[in-house]
Amino acid sequence: MKKKFKIGIIGAGIQGVCNALFLQKKGFEVILFDRDEPGRESASYGNAGHFSPYASLQLNRTDILTDVPSMLMSSTGPLALKWNYVPKMIPWFLKFVMNCSKKKMMHTAKSMHQILDLAIPAYDELFDEIDVSSLVESKGIMYIWNDKDLSSRELEIKIRNELGIDQKILNPKEIHDLEPNIKPFYHGGVFYSKARHARNPKKILLKLFEHFNKKGGKFLKLNVPDIQFDNEVSIVKSETQEFIFDKVIITCGAFSRKFTSKLNEDIPLETGRGYHFHFKGFDHLLSRPVVFANRGFGITPMEQGLRVVGTVEFGGLNNPLSKSRIKNLVNNAKYMLDGLPEHDDEWLGFRPTLPDFLPVIGPSKNYKNIFYCFGHHHLGWTLGAISGKIISKMVANEKTNLDLDPYSSLRFS
Numbered sequence: 365m366k367k368k369f370k371i372g373i374i375g376a377g378i379q380g381v382c383n384a385l386f387l388q389k390k391g392f393e394v395i396l397f398d399r400d401e402p403g404r405e406s407a408s409y410g411n412a413g414h415f416s417p418y419a420s421l422q423l424n425r426t427d428i429l430t431d432v433p434s435m436l437m438s439s440t441g442p443l444a445l446k447w448n449y450v451p452k453m454i455p456w457f458l459k460f461v462m463n464c465s466k467k468k469m470m471h472t473a474k475s476m477h478q479i480l481d482l483a484i485p486a487y488d489e490l491f492d493e494i495d496v497s498s499l500v501e502s503k504g505i506m507y508i509w510n511d512k513d514l515s516s517r518e519l520e521i522k523i524r525n526e527l528g529i530d531q532k533i534l535n536p537k538e539i540h541d542l543e544p545n546i547k548p549f550y551h552g553g554v555f556y557s558k559a560r561h562a563r564n565p566k567k568i569l570l571k572l573f574e575h576f577n578k579k580g581g582k583f584l585k586l587n588v589p590d591i592q593f594d595n596e597v598s599i600v601k602s603e604t605q606e607f608i609f610d611k612v613i614i615t616c617g618a619f620s621r622k623f624t625s626k627l628n629e630d631i632p633l634e635t636g637r638g639y640h641f642h643f644k645g646f647d648h649l650l651s652r653p654v655v656f657a658n659r660g661f662g663i664t665p666m667e668q669g670l671r672v673v674g675t676v677e678f679g680g681l682n683n684p685l686s687k688s689r690i691k692n693l694v695n696n697a698k699y700m701l702d703g704l705p706e707h708d709d710e711w712l713g714f715r716p717t718l719p720d721f722l723p724v725i726g727p728s729k730n731y732k733n734i735f736y737c738f739g740h741h742h743l744g745w746t747l748g749a750i751s752g753k754i755i756s757k758m759v760a761n762e763k764t765n766l767d768l769d770p771y772s773s774l775r776f777s
């Protein structure tokens with residue numbers, strides 16, 4: 365059975381759903397595929413809920429390589445490895461090292477800033493059409509640290525100043541005034557007042573998804589193992605059916621690489637695995653997300669309770685959840701706040717991560733009717749709407765007034 369539709373999107377995480385909505389705004393007919401119900405277990409469900417327009421300096425930075433060994437050895441630190449995955453990680457890691465020069469660090473920071481700066485206005489174009497008033501808070505995001513680590517904080521603050529990002533350095537009293545329940549171990553902090561946070565990322569995703577359906581979009585819960593090509597058309601295949609599209613967008617997050625390999629492109633997509641759990645009913649302890657920078661983890665007050673989120677673990681898509689990482693996060697949370705109960709809902713998720721910490725947004729190298737929108741690493745939640753808006757303009761052959769070269773897959777050719 366063959367059916368003819370306009371645009372197929374594979375993957376209904378935040379990227380897929382935002383792509384679908386912006387394409388609908390341009391009048392395209394869209395079918396969205398996912399092997400799962402939208403927002404069930406994906407990264408778009410379990411993230412920390414930060415809308416972080418300030419976060420342009422990424423992990424490929426000049427000071428990171430000297431810090432990595434101590435971060436890996438530390439029992440409280442943010443980095444972890446699954447040792448059975450180390451041989452597979454080596455090519456990615458070598459590329460990452462090449463991206464830690466000052467020049468590459470600044471290229472990533474400027475290119476991220478270009479789209480991060482547009483991220484919240486792009487969401488507002490979508491949020492104006494649905495009611496998310498109880499689900500999105502505009503109380504800013506706070507980072508705190510103890511002075512041991514001040515030099516790396518100085519680099520971030522300096523670059524963000526250079527990029528014109530709104531930030532306010534905080535002294536201990538100001539931190540206490542903002543979040544009085546945090547134990548006073550900190551020496552300083554920074555406040556990003558324009559950042560927002562999600563009270564429940566899954567509910568926001570589902571509201572956007574329902575809106576897509578209301579506007580005539582179609583969702584098919586199907587695993588897509590294959591895409592094929594026949595002259596100008598793309599054929600999306602499930603186990604039992606074939607669908608013919610004029611254009612296809614791949615938004616499978618960390619799982620996108622199998623498609624790019626089929627399209628004869630070697631894109632070094634890996635995953636930075638991250639964890640969360642909840643302290644149910646304790647969200648009253650914080651008013652906004654707080655990140656403890658030295659230990660690289662954060663706590664967000666959500667409907668589910670306090671969501672503790674952290675760890676960048678290199679270990680691929682198939683290794684199981686690491687109990688030791690959960691334990692590390694529980695200890696870190698208890699270092700920060702008194703009176704926490706037993707935790708619930710342990711979750712492992714996959715950040716889609718490229719070695720230059722830039723996403724891939726744009727047409728595939730070999731097939732002009734296939735578009736990529738993945739690899740948004742720590743910022744895929746923040747960048748959902750703006751990435752969808754950019755792809756919708758590319759598909760409609762409209763100008764964006766942005767320099768899109770930094771996001772092209774051609775950078776890996």
Ligand SMILES: Cc1cc2nc3c(=O)[nH]c(=O)nc-3n(C[C@H](O)[C@H](O)[C@H](O)COP(=O)(O)OP(=O)(O)OC[C@H]3O[C@@H](n4cnc5c(N)ncnc54)[C@H](O)[C@@H]3O)c2cc1C
Pocket residue numbers: 374375376377378379380397398399400402403406407408409410411412413414415416586587588589615616617618619636637638639640673674713714715716737738739740741742743744745746747
């Ligand atoms: C612990 C953690 C905390 C984070 N915190 C933040 C944060 O605070 N702020 C922020 O901006 N970002 C954050 N991120 C990053 C952000 O969550 C991700 O970058 C983003 O959710 C990726 O969205 P996506 O739509 O590309 O992928 P996903 O959400 O992973 O969705 C991909 C979808 O594709 C589907 N799929 C895959 N393969 C197939 C197939 N073959 N056929 C059909 N369907 C398929 C999957 O089922 C899935 O639903 C965090 C990530 C993690 C892991």
